[in-house]
Amino acid sequence: MPTQELIASNPVSEAAREGLLAARKTLPPWLFYDERGSRLFEQITLLPEYYLTRTERAILATHAPEIVSSLGAPITLAELGAGTATKTGLLLAAAARIQPTVLYQPIDVSPSALDEAVHNLQRDIPGVNVRPQVANYITEPIRITRPTKHTRILALYIGSSIGNFSPAEARGILLNLRAQLAPGDALLLGTDLAPGPNKSEAALIAAYDDAQGVTAAFNRNILTHLNRELGTNFIPGCFHHRALWNPTESRMEMHLESKRPQSVTIPADPSGPAQTIHFERGETIHTENSHKFTPATIASLLATANFTPTHTYHDPNHLFAVTLATAI
Incomplete structure (x- = not known):
């Protein structure tokens, strides 16, 4: 051959x-998302025009304790497209306050972004253990570990990354993620909202x-x-x-x-x-x-992937939505 x-x-x-x-x-x-692309995207998230990241961060800063406690303890967090996981630290810090150790399983195509996430999170949040997985979750299989049979998984797909895909592709991503979960586990989905009274084209x-x-x-x-x-x-x-x-x-x-x-x-x-x-x-x-999504399109997408929304969190101007959904 x-x-x-x-x-x-x-x-x-x-x-x-x-x-x-x-x-x-x-x-x-x-x-x-090569190394330079990942760095440039981190710069984008800090730009004054790019409202998405700071708006979602504010939602998580306000509601992270409620989101984490709603699942009960113990939990492990897993994240698709984690990048440097700067916003995820808010959820991990909330989890670390209610259980002695927290396993975080970030999945990303960029090794350099994951290296930064590991370094920063384990330095800044006592009790957090990071188990990174370098993978393209679009084209490669992913693995999410359940540390004990009593542990619930909180899967994160934030940053409105789901919006980068067609409805059919988005459904496929969520179905692949759902296959790693059990009934009672949860998904936290971040979505940017369509233009409306407080958001112009x-x-x-x-x-x-x-x-x-x-x-x-x-x-x-x-x-x-x-x-x-x-x-x-x-x-x-x-x-x-x-x-x-x-x-x-x-x-x-x-x-x-x-x-x-x-x-x-x-x-x-x-x-x-x-x-x-x-x-x-x-x-x-x-x-x-x-x-860009509406409440109806968010609910429809989640339903097609076997998730049921339990609560949606918004910023005061309803620019962005973070939806907590249960795996069914």
Whole structure:
């Protein structure tokens, strides 16, 4: 058997080939999160335009003790797309006040983000033990440990990350998560809400196209990531960052728009032969969706994945929702 056939295919290459060879070019958002992309996203969360993180943090700061105590003790926390887990510390601190030790199981594609989470949480919150799992929860299996038969699992999917996926994909993610849980375990789901009386479309667009250009750098970094991982020859500066509101699909969209006609080569690898991708001026790569929810769409999504909402927490302006749901 040829040696090349023994080499596992590269999921980055597979995703790039599938998306860039499509009639409408796309790249999956998990490709944002190399080490630099993770750092840029942390910067985004601190921007004045990006209300999502500080609003969700305020909700958790107010309600973390109630959320944690509602499950009873003991509990373990597991988190999809944990990143550096800065907001999760609020929940872990609340749990550590009612049980002597707390196992936290963060799952993320970025080893550097998880390393930071381990260091900071174990330094700052006595009694917290962190057991990280480097995995792409979209494409790879995940494992959630139940320390004892009496322990309940509180699964976290916060940050409105669920909004990056189509309704069908979101349902699949929650169903995969539900398969790791037992009846009586719980999910805490963070969702950004659709425009309304206190949120304009202009405010949404600003959150994804900030004045400092950090989100633009984050978007273009996906091309730098492909250059490093695959040896492609993208010139990131030859693409504009574009953010727009799609009211029909109730989502923000991010695109990279080619400034001029250009061609990019994907070198041969175990996932496929060398291929050249052509761009016309103004042609785009659709890099991210961020769906915005209503109470009805949140409830419908949870029901399709076998969760029942038990309580929804909001900020005073109803910009964001954090929903606690029970696995059924």
